[in-house]
Amino acid sequence: MLAEALRSGDRTKLPGRRHEGWRWTDLFGALTTVPPLNPERQALGSWSVPIALDGVVVRRFAAPIQGGVEHVTLEVPAGDHRVVLDLIEAGQGRYVRDLAFDFTLGVGASLERLVMIADDADAVSVATTHVQMQARCDFAQTVLASGARRQRVETHVDHPGGAGRVRLDGAYLLAGARHADQTTVVRHLGRDGESRQLVRGVVAGAARGVFQGRIEVLQGADGTDARLAHNGLILSDRAEIDSKPELEIYADDVACAHGNTIGALDEDALFYAMSRGLPEAEARRLLITAFVGEVAERIRHPGLRDQALIFLAAQAEAFDGEGR
Amino acid sequence: MLKIDNLHVRVGEAEILKGLSLSVPTGEVHAVMGPNGAGKSTLSYTLAGRSGYEVTDGTAQLLGDDLLALNASERAAKGVFLSFQYPLEIPGVPALTFVRAALNAQRKARGEGEISAPEFLKKAKAEAANLKMDFEMLRRGLNVGFSGGEKKRMEIFQMAMLAPRLAILDETDSGLDIDALKIVSEGVNALRAADRSMLVITHYQRLLDHIRPDRVHVLAAGRIVASGGPELALELERDGYDKYGKAA
Numbered sequence: 319m320l321a322e323a324l325r326s327g328d329r330t331k332l333p334g335r336r337h338e339g340w341r342w343t344d345l346f347g348a349l350t351t352v353p354p355l356n357p358e359r360q361a362l363g364s365w366s367v368p369i370a371l372d373g374v375v376v377r378r379f380a381a382p383i384q385g386g387v388e389h390v391t392l393e394v395p396a397g398d399h400r401v402v403l404d405l406i407e408a409g410q411g412r413y414v415r416d417l418a419f420d421f422t423l424g425v426g427a428s429l430e431r432l433v434m435i436a437d438d439a440d441a442v443s444v445a446t447t448h449v450q451m452q453a454r455c456d457f458a459q460t461v462l463a464s465g466a467r468r469q470r471v472e473t474h475v476d477h478p479g480g481a482g483r484v485r486l487d488g489a490y491l492l493a494g495a496r497h498a499d500q501t502t503v504v505r506h507l508g509r510d511g512e513s514r515q516l517v518r519g520v521v522a523g524a525a526r527g528v529f530q531g532r533i534e535v536l537q538g539a540d541g542t543d544a545r546l547a548h549n550g551l552i553l554s555d556r557a558e559i560d561s562k563p564e565l566e567i568y569a570d571d572v573a574c575a576h577g578n579t580i581g582a583l584d585e586d587a588l589f590y591a592m593s594r595g596l597p598e599a600e601a602r603r604l605l606i607t608a609f610v611g612e613v614a615e616r617i618r619h620p621g622l623r624d625q626a627l628i629f630l631a632a633q634a635e636a637f638d639g640e641g642r
Numbered sequence: 643m644l645k646i647d648n649l650h651v652r653v654g655e656a657e658i659l660k661g662l663s664l665s666v667p668t669g670e671v672h673a674v675m676g677p678n679g680a681g682k683s684t685l686s687y688t689l690a691g692r693s694g695y696e697v698t699d700g701t702a703q704l705l706g707d708d709l710l711a712l713n714a715s716e717r718a719a720k721g722v723f724l725s726f727q728y729p730l731e732i733p734g735v736p737a738l739t740f741v742r743a744a745l746n747a748q749r750k751a752r753g754e755g756e757i758s759a760p761e762f763l764k765k766a767k768a769e770a771a772n773l774k775m776d777f778e779m780l781r782r783g784l785n786v787g788f789s790g791g792e793k794k795r796m797e798i799f800q801m802a803m804l805a806p807r808l809a810i811l812d813e814t815d816s817g818l819d820i821d822a823l824k825i826v827s828e829g830v831n832a833l834r835a836a837d838r839s840m841l842v843i844t845h846y847q848r849l850l851d852h853i854r855p856d857r858v859h860v861l862a863a864g865r866i867v868a869s870g871g872p873e874l875a876l877e878l879e880r881d882g883y884d885k886y887g888k889a890a
């Protein structure tokens with residue numbers, strides 16, 4: 319929808335409150351005009367990725383200078399294994415970008431993907447991924463977000479069932495007035511499919527986190543085992559988290575678990591850490607990093623996992639003095 | 643080492659400590675016993691600097707410094723260590739990472755340099771072996787999924803690593819089986835030193851067979867109501883707190 323608005327310049331095409339699933343991420347309200355499409359890109363450089371990230375395909379996406387639309391496809395042939403790091407890099411200013419990814423996995427293929435998305439605090443940025451899987455595929459994704467004026471990472475997976483597995487994880491660490499939305503839709507189409515999701519978020523200042531996780535178990539997808547957990551930490555009175563886990567089940571003998579918790583930093587744990595000598599700011603940082611770090615720990619590829627942990631630790635630093 | 647005078651502490655609306663006075667000379671180990679709800683944990687939290695424990699009157703000094711003016715981490719850097727009655731679980735932070743961060747933060751606060759990684763690891767391995775702990779436990783999330791006894795052992799491990807001046811052990815014996823009690827007590831005894839004091843809170847004389855205290859105090863209804871030698875613990879074991887309950 320954003321891409322359409324950018325291509326046509328028609329502001330009324332922007333997704334907003336009136337659209338299902340965009341209630342909390344209102345782009346129509348956020349943009350009074352649609353910037354013109356401009357193929358020029360800002361310089362890369364928000365991340366320095368170690369050159370030797372063994373066996374990982376690193377793709378870097380530079381921010382547009384005004385409006386930008388990009389469409390990226392990836393095909394993993396039958397039986398192949400790929401590890402992908404998508405760095406959606408920050409630019410400066412009020413750019414508006416729409417990134418669309420289409421992944422196709424052949425029979426027995428596996429793909430592990432880490433998305434790290436950074437944006438200017440004034441930017442509007444949407445990245446949408448559609449994943450088509452065949453039998454016995456393994457798709458694992460971790461999205462790490464730090465927000466923008468409006469930022470959304472949306473992932474749709476069609477799960478054929480069988481021996482296939484899906485992991486869709488995410489973490490967001492938001493300070494200032496940043497907004498990040500993680501939206502997932504997993505459709506279980508066939509029998510005995512498994513899906514796992516863990517999304518953790520921390521909001522400080524006047525930031526806003528949005529999580530929407532939808533699991534559909536279609537008719538015939540009996541024996542599906544789908545689990546989703548979203549846990550949020552709110553560090554300030556002005557910060558907010560909106561979350562909506564949704565389950566739609568049309569099959570039999572299905573195991574589905576939805577966990578959704580939102581709370582404050584554990585004061586008892588904070589005191590425990592301080593009583594051992596950690597100054598308050600450091601104790602907070604430790605607890606916050608550990609909270610979101612559990613998402614990174616689920617990444618199988620060690621190099622990718624390290625990148626994720628570094629990203630999260632850097633984000634947690636930004637909370638200093640803001641969480642009170 | 644520790645000098646508490648006329649301490650009054652309020653938690654929420656209730657006054658829990660009501661004029662508590664207690665002195666622990668340097669190098670001594672004192673036991674504090676008392677009925678449930680007497681205020682023993684309140685005393686340890688107050689000394690460790692937990693927020694919500696409001697001191698309305700009285701003083702507490704560590705080696706002449708006003709403890710009450712410091713926050714929890716500053717007190718730790720000064721050498722206060724509290725072994726919690728109910729240790730917290732910290733998911734996602736391995737015990738080793740946690741203790742190393744705490745130790746380095748304390749050293750930094752005291753103007754000392756960081757401990758090197760090999761030196762730290764060597765010390766951690768030695769202390770874990772003393773306490774007969776599986777070293778792999780130290781690589782898992784701190785206390786996550788640990789049994790009550792394992793958590794207590796982890797507290798003593800941390801105490802050994804942090805080498806405090808004043809150790810407050812709040813019911814470190816509860817939850818320990820007979821063998822673990824021996825191991826943990828030996829760990830504590832190994833830390834007895836001329837420049838270190840300990841305040842051992844317990845309900846059971848049994849612990850004091852292992853950790854021989856220099857003095858025993860009875861805390862009832864927010865005050866120290868009796869003090870004596872180790873024989874006082876035996877008397878309490880026999881007679882209970884009846885006579886102190888009435889006095890309070």
Ligand SMILES: Nc1ncnc2c1ncn2[C@@H]1O[C@H](COP(=O)(O)OP(=O)(O)OP(=O)(O)O)[C@@H](O)[C@H]1O
Nearest residue numbers: 653654656658676677678679680681682683684685
């Ligand atoms: N947060 C709190 N708010 C109100 N009252 C409290 C709070 N914490 C403790 N108390 C009360 O203070 C009193 C003393 O509690 P404390 O935990 O210090 O007792 P204790 O001597 O350690 O007991 P135990 O032997 O059971 O561990 C109790 O009556 C308890 O209910």
Ligand SMILES: [Mg+2]
Nearest residue numbers: 682683684727
């Ligand atoms: Mg107690």
